[in-house]
Each structure stands twice: as C-alpha cells, then as structure tokens.
Amino acid sequence: MTGDNKGNGPFIEIQDVSKYFGDFAAVDSVSLAIQKGELFSILGGSGCGKTTLLRMLAGFETPTKGRIFIDGVDVTEQPPYERPVNMMFQSYAIFPHMTVEKNVAYGLEKDRVARDEITRRVDDILKLVQLETFAKRKPDQLSGGQRQRVALARALVKRPKVLLLDEPLAALDKKLREHTQFELMSIQDKLGITFVVVTHDQEEAMILSSRIAVMDRGRFMQVGTPKEVYEYPTSRFVADFIGTINMFEGTIVDIDGERVRINCEETASDLSALSEDPPKRGSTVCVAVRPEKIFISQNEPENTEDIRLSGVVEDLGYFGNLSLYRIRLPGGKIVQVSAQNRRRSAERFLEWNDEVFISWRPRSSVILVD
Amino acid sequence: MKKRSRFILSILAFGYAFLYIPLASVIFYSFNDSRLATVWGGFSTRWYGELLRNDQVLESAFLSLRIAFTVATLATIFGTMAGMALSRFGRFRGRTLFSGMITSPMVMPEVITGLSLLLLFVSLQQLIGWPAQRGFGTITIAHTTFAMAYVAVIVQSRLSAMDESLEEAAMDLGGRPLRVVFDITLPLIAPAMIAGWLLAFTLSLDDLVIASFVSGPGASTLPMLIFSKVKLGVTPDINALATLIILFVSTGVLIAWWVSRRAQRQSG
Structure with a gap:
C-alpha cells in the first residue's frame, strides 16, 4: 500500500545523525533502524532531543552530521515538501481559515491530484476518522478531540510512507486519550503505514508502540520492545524513567x-x-x-x-x-x-x-x- | 461606590469633551452662514458648495488621495516583506541592524526625515537628473519610507502571534515555500495588512512636515494647502473641508475596526 520496500533493509535508517545548535548537541550521534509497518516511539523528557530528531525526519532541520534514509532513498538534504513523510503536529496546526474538508484536501491539491479523486479520498479518510459530518465546519467549531482527528486525517490522506506524530495525545484529556490510543493503533493496523511517535508519556509509549527508543541528552539510552525496556532496562536512567523501580x-x-x-x-x-x-x-x-x-x-x-x-x-x-x-x-x-x-x-x-x-x-x- | 462611579463618569465625560469639542466646533461652524469663521450667522451649506467650486482645493485633495493610496499600497507590500523577514527568517546576519533600521523612521523627527530626503533628492537630481521635479513621486517615496515601518511592525507582531507550525504543516503537505506564503501566511495576516494599509493611508494623508520638504512648486498636498490658507486667516470653507476629512477618516476607522473584529472572531 505504501510503495515498495527496496531490498530487505530497514525502512527508515538513521545513520550516526547529530544536530548541533551552536555548541549544544541536541541530538548526539544517533543511529536507528525502523522496519516497515512499525509503530515506533521515541520517549524522553523535555529537551532530550526527541523533537529535533523528529523534525530532522520531517525535513524541518538538517542534520549537522550523518544521513537519513527512508525506503532506501537518502532524504537528508530533501526539503519537507519533497519527502514521502507527513507529520501530525503537537499543536495540530490546522489551518484556521479553511474548512475541515479544505484542510484535508490541501496536501492532495499541492500534489495536483485530480479533482474527483481528491473528493473521494477526502471523503474516505474523513469516514475513517469519523468526521464525515464535520466536513464543512471551520476549525474553531471543533472540539479538541475532533481537531486531533482532522490533523490525523490531513496527515494520512496523502498516504505517506511514514507518519510522524509529535506528542499526538498530549492535548487531550485522560479518558479521550485512552480512547484515541486504541483508535490510532487500529488506524495504523488498517493502513500499514510506519508510525514514528515522539512522546514524553511513558504509558502512552508502552501501550502504543511495537518498539521504544528511550532518549536522554541527545542519545538513545535503550531501544527495544516495551517489555524489554520495562523488564530488562540496561541502565539506571531507563529503569528509573520508565515506571517505578x-x-x-x-x-x-x-x-x-x-x-x-x-x-x-x-x-x-x-x-x-x-x-x-x-x-x-x-x-x-x-x-x-x-x-x-x-x-x-x-x-x-x-x-x-x-x-x-x-x-x-x-x-x-x-x-x-x-x-x-x-x-x-x-x-x-x-x-x-x-x-x-x-x-x-x-x-x-x-x-x-x-x-x-x-x-x-x-x-x-x-x-x-x- | 455610587459616588466613585459618578466621579469616574465625570472624568470620562471631561476626557471625551477635551477630545471631541474642538472637532464638533469645526463641524458646527462649517454650517455657519457668516463669513467670519467664529461668529454664528445662521445655518447654511454654502461653504460646501464653495469648496467644491474651488479648483485649488479639489486639486490638492485629489493629489493627497492619490499619494495616500499609492503610499499605502507600496508600504503594505514592502512592510509585509520586512515583517516576514524579521519574524520568519530566523537569526540571519545583521538582523538586529535590519530591525533597528526598519523601525527608526517611526522615532526619527519628521523634520530630520524630510530634510535628509530633500537633500537626497537634490543631489540625485544633480547626479543622474532624476527626479526632474519634486511632487507626486518624491512625496510618495518619502511617505512610503516611514509608513512601511508601521506596516512592518504591525505585520511582525501578527506573525509572531501566529503558530509557525501552520506554515510547517503546509510545507510538510507538499506546499513549496512561496506557495505556502500565498496559501497560509498571507490569508492569516490579511487583517494586519489591511490595518497597516489603512494606517499608512492615514499617515500619508495627514503628513505636512515631510511633504513640505520634498514637494516642489505646483504640487501641494491638502495639509500643505490648509496650512498655507490658515496662515492668511481661517476661512469658513476650511471648516467645511475639515468636516469632510473628519467624515472620511471616521469612515476609514470604522471599516478598520469592523475588519479587525471580524478577523478576531474568525481566529477564535
């Protein structure tokens, strides 16, 4: 559904990537391989470099050093509008002057997709996130949970190879968050798109992910399945960061x-x-x-x-x-x-x-x- | 409590009186039949008629409007570009200098701005023969330089209040940077641009000092004309002219208020 995986290598490959802001290393020699169809979480406290890493995947920051490959293609120097990647922003970044429908259609319009196909795909994706009755609404007439789903639909409608999610559930209240977690997982399952989630919420990372990378001060402390990270932490930081110990x-x-x-x-x-x-x-x-x-x-x-x-x-x-x-x-x-x-x-x-x-x-x- | 509110009300009334009695008296005396501007001689609209027959007044009013319109448009274009550069290009080299230079015309005494521009125009004329004569062109250039400073500040403040991830999201969805400016940025800062346009228009229409410096013979703007007429004594037709200007400006302010209120409602 999301294009051919060239060869059997990892779908996303981050090779020894560093990002310096002045002398400060926000991301420090990080390497990572993510397989196709994974729901991968990058977990860490604020300022650990997780958002910078995500922004490098999206193309908003260029690594100071290292390369990034997506589906076998070196995207390190590619601008965001050329990458086969879409992002769901923490603030959702829904265009306030456009209706829900227009918001979702924006990405397809930029790709010059035919008019009737746009209509069909927008309808489909709005149905998937259960917003079909809200198509003509303006964003200020939506609740927080509905905005979150618009942002998700807008990022998914282009069928990206990778969906990046920056703190996808942070702005929702507890009950809605739990509900949305499972919704996200089922959507990911249905579409088979590789998800990379950045979060500071360890519970969210544990429930959602197939694998977790725990990050601290620009480095990965441990990468593994939720169970591995919880049951067999390899460092005091990870043991202490995830759960109580x-x-x-x-x-x-x-x-x-x-x-x-x-x-x-x-x-x-x-x-x-x-x-x-x-x-x-x-x-x-x-x-x-x-x-x-x-x-x-x-x-x-x-x-x-x-x-x-x-x-x-x-x-x-x-x-x-x-x-x-x-x-x-x-x-x-x-x-x-x-x-x-x-x-x-x-x-x-x-x-x-x-x-x-x-x-x-x-x-x-x-x-x-x- | 009751006493204090009465006190506050009277201060309010006094403040408004201070602001609006002079304007009201101008409007009142514009309907004065008497030739003497300060003596009531019965109601009449004759000065409006006389005003409309006065070619000199009409000509300078038209010149002022033409200048103000051009200035507002140019200042909005350049000011918006400057505001975007200041709030969206990150920390480029010389940003502080650029920011200071953009806003300095706002604090520079008009006499200095006017004088320096006049010197510039004169030496340019000697060097390259342009501007051949001072008038519409030179006044427009002069007004644009300081009006765009105001537009830049308004646009910049609107942009810094706007979530930058909106533009990033548009780029992420495949919009090229220039496309994103037209699709996302400009529609969202349009209220600020309209406010800037109206402000630039008013500033240009209002200016006497700079225009006096940089205009040449035969080109006098409305404020210049009024000022020179008043030197010979206030005639009732000036009152009529002032009334029309007040009407014009208040309409503009009302439109600006309506536009910004609508924009505020829209952005939630």
Missing part, C-alpha cells in the same frame, strides 16, 4: 554461573540476582526490582532461594485495584511494593507500622552497571 547499590562479592551475589549496605543480607553476562567481581552495581515483583506478607516466607527482607510499613496508599506500600528497612532504606487487592475481606489489611516481610525471586531483578 527500587534500586539497591552494592558490590559483587560472588559469581556462580549466572547467579551473582551482591553485598549491599542498605540491606541486612546479601542480595542474589541472575545475569547472563555478569560484571566482574568487586564491581559496583545496582540491583533493581519493580514494586509489583515484590511479595509482601506478615509471615516469614519459606522459599530460601528468594531474597527476603524485613521492615515496617511506613506508608500505604489504596488505589482500589491495587495498594502501594512504602516499606522501611532497618537501615532506613525505603522500598516500594505494590500488591493486587484480589480479595476483599479474607486477609487483614496491612496497617501503618506493621512488621512485614518482603521477598522477590532472583530472576525478578536486574543488575545495572551504568
């Missing part, structure tokens, strides 16, 4: 095959963790474990394989479906634990200052070096 600083004291023993000053006993490629003995590392991987109980757990620590409930929060606990270890370290509230009344609920045991399996944690 408990980190224990320590030194490796023993390595036995995959099993690594870490001496940690913050805990009473050594921690054990698994690593396929463990760092050297004596190196300083960090054991990271997600709150939902930790079990909490009032009785001492029996499994001796597990890491077991005791502490008191410092604070707790009830969220309906789950409860969050902040457990203070004897050394003062706070560990966050989340537990599903499966039963309503069988167990006594934990209260403040209760003595509890927390435990987790060695394979639930990851060892982080950076």
Whole structure:
C-alpha cells in the first residue's frame, strides 16, 4: 500500500545523525533502524532531543552530521515538501481559515491530484476518522478531540510512507486519550503505514508502540520492545524513567554461573540476582526490582532461594485495584511494593507500622552497571 | 461606590469633551452662514458648495488621495516583506541592524526625515537628473519610507502571534515555500495588512512636515494647502473641508475596526 520496500533493509535508517545548535548537541550521534509497518516511539523528557530528531525526519532541520534514509532513498538534504513523510503536529496546526474538508484536501491539491479523486479520498479518510459530518465546519467549531482527528486525517490522506506524530495525545484529556490510543493503533493496523511517535508519556509509549527508543541528552539510552525496556532496562536512567523501580547499590562479592551475589549496605543480607553476562567481581552495581515483583506478607516466607527482607510499613496508599506500600528497612532504606487487592475481606489489611516481610525471586531483578 | 462611579463618569465625560469639542466646533461652524469663521450667522451649506467650486482645493485633495493610496499600497507590500523577514527568517546576519533600521523612521523627527530626503533628492537630481521635479513621486517615496515601518511592525507582531507550525504543516503537505506564503501566511495576516494599509493611508494623508520638504512648486498636498490658507486667516470653507476629512477618516476607522473584529472572531 505504501510503495515498495527496496531490498530487505530497514525502512527508515538513521545513520550516526547529530544536530548541533551552536555548541549544544541536541541530538548526539544517533543511529536507528525502523522496519516497515512499525509503530515506533521515541520517549524522553523535555529537551532530550526527541523533537529535533523528529523534525530532522520531517525535513524541518538538517542534520549537522550523518544521513537519513527512508525506503532506501537518502532524504537528508530533501526539503519537507519533497519527502514521502507527513507529520501530525503537537499543536495540530490546522489551518484556521479553511474548512475541515479544505484542510484535508490541501496536501492532495499541492500534489495536483485530480479533482474527483481528491473528493473521494477526502471523503474516505474523513469516514475513517469519523468526521464525515464535520466536513464543512471551520476549525474553531471543533472540539479538541475532533481537531486531533482532522490533523490525523490531513496527515494520512496523502498516504505517506511514514507518519510522524509529535506528542499526538498530549492535548487531550485522560479518558479521550485512552480512547484515541486504541483508535490510532487500529488506524495504523488498517493502513500499514510506519508510525514514528515522539512522546514524553511513558504509558502512552508502552501501550502504543511495537518498539521504544528511550532518549536522554541527545542519545538513545535503550531501544527495544516495551517489555524489554520495562523488564530488562540496561541502565539506571531507563529503569528509573520508565515506571517505578527500587534500586539497591552494592558490590559483587560472588559469581556462580549466572547467579551473582551482591553485598549491599542498605540491606541486612546479601542480595542474589541472575545475569547472563555478569560484571566482574568487586564491581559496583545496582540491583533493581519493580514494586509489583515484590511479595509482601506478615509471615516469614519459606522459599530460601528468594531474597527476603524485613521492615515496617511506613506508608500505604489504596488505589482500589491495587495498594502501594512504602516499606522501611532497618537501615532506613525505603522500598516500594505494590500488591493486587484480589480479595476483599479474607486477609487483614496491612496497617501503618506493621512488621512485614518482603521477598522477590532472583530472576525478578536486574543488575545495572551504568 | 455610587459616588466613585459618578466621579469616574465625570472624568470620562471631561476626557471625551477635551477630545471631541474642538472637532464638533469645526463641524458646527462649517454650517455657519457668516463669513467670519467664529461668529454664528445662521445655518447654511454654502461653504460646501464653495469648496467644491474651488479648483485649488479639489486639486490638492485629489493629489493627497492619490499619494495616500499609492503610499499605502507600496508600504503594505514592502512592510509585509520586512515583517516576514524579521519574524520568519530566523537569526540571519545583521538582523538586529535590519530591525533597528526598519523601525527608526517611526522615532526619527519628521523634520530630520524630510530634510535628509530633500537633500537626497537634490543631489540625485544633480547626479543622474532624476527626479526632474519634486511632487507626486518624491512625496510618495518619502511617505512610503516611514509608513512601511508601521506596516512592518504591525505585520511582525501578527506573525509572531501566529503558530509557525501552520506554515510547517503546509510545507510538510507538499506546499513549496512561496506557495505556502500565498496559501497560509498571507490569508492569516490579511487583517494586519489591511490595518497597516489603512494606517499608512492615514499617515500619508495627514503628513505636512515631510511633504513640505520634498514637494516642489505646483504640487501641494491638502495639509500643505490648509496650512498655507490658515496662515492668511481661517476661512469658513476650511471648516467645511475639515468636516469632510473628519467624515472620511471616521469612515476609514470604522471599516478598520469592523475588519479587525471580524478577523478576531474568525481566529477564535
């Protein structure tokens, strides 16, 4: 549907691209390969360079160094109006002096598509985003969600090889955002267009994407599927940026095959963790474990394989479906634990200052070096 | 509370009186039958008739309008270009200098502007024989130089309030830069351009000092004519002329207000 993928190489290829503004490196030697039909997210905080990277894909910025290929064609020097790429802007950038219909038709008119074909394609795409009854409206008569769909329709109607989305859902309220997330995914699925999404919202990136690149200070910290990035972060930054995580600083004291023993000053006993490629003995590392991987109980757990620590409930929060606990270890370290509230009344609920045991399996944690 | 509002109202009334009593008296005395401009002699429209029979007045009024129209159009074209350069071309070399030079005619005393332009025209004439005589052409050039400064400022402020991603979106959809200017930028800044045109028109119509410097024999604009007539004493036909100008200008202001209100409503 979106043209031939020449060869079997990646559909979008970013080769060692840097962008300097003066001395400041907004994007710093980034390389990336995105496959055809992917829904790829670039995730990072504000000022991490993610928008600059997107703008280089769209053609609004020229890389200081490096090349960008789309479908095998070097587009590095191509101006935006010649690229097979369309963008959905964060502000939506809907032309205020044109009707919805005119907005959507604009791109086709610039391509000198025949009049009746324009009408047909505009109708089709407006149907797809469920705006067919709003065709004659002016943008100021639309709600935020409707504007978002106009922007989407306008960017999709040219059937670009790649659709770039800059914070597509940031301007919507929570309920609408959730709804639109799934709508975006189903549209992407239907049209098979490669999506590149820039977002600061990790939840949005997790739900939407086939793969995520986590970006910080102009560099990629990790690229992987949402699951990889969440379950197996490769750096403290990624572990901390995505979701909540408990980190224990320590030194490796023993390595036995995959099993690594870490001496940690913050805990009473050594921690054990698994690593396929463990760092050297004596190196300083960090054991990271997600709150939902930790079990909490009032009785001492029996499994001796597990890491077991005791502490008191410092604070707790009830969220309906789950409860969050902040457990203070004897050394003062706070560990966050989340537990599903499966039963309503069988167990006594934990209260403040209760003595509890927390435990987790060695394979639930990851060892982080950076 | 009641007392204070009465106080405020009286200040308001005083302010309006201060602004409009002189204008009202001009309009009032334009219907005066008496030959003396300040003595009431009964209602009459004879001075309007006399005005219309006065070729000198009509000629300079027509000259002023022609100049104002040309100036407003030229100033809008150049001013819009300058405003776009200032707000859309990023930080090019010499931007600060350019910006300062664009706006300096606004703060430059008119006497200086007029004098320097006169010197320029005179030396140009000696060097290349142009302008052969001073009049419509020289006044138009002189007025355009300072009127375009106002247009540039109005257009620039409108452009900087406008979301730049609108133009980027148009380019992203396949519009070449020049096409985007006509498709997106100009329609969106049209209200600012109309306001700029009207302002330039009024400024040109209004100007006495610069026009006096750069015009030559036989070419006097309406303000120049009025000023020279008043030197010989205020005649009632001047009142009639002033009334017509007030009518003309207020119509212009009303149109400008209507256009900008409509544009504001449209942009939400």
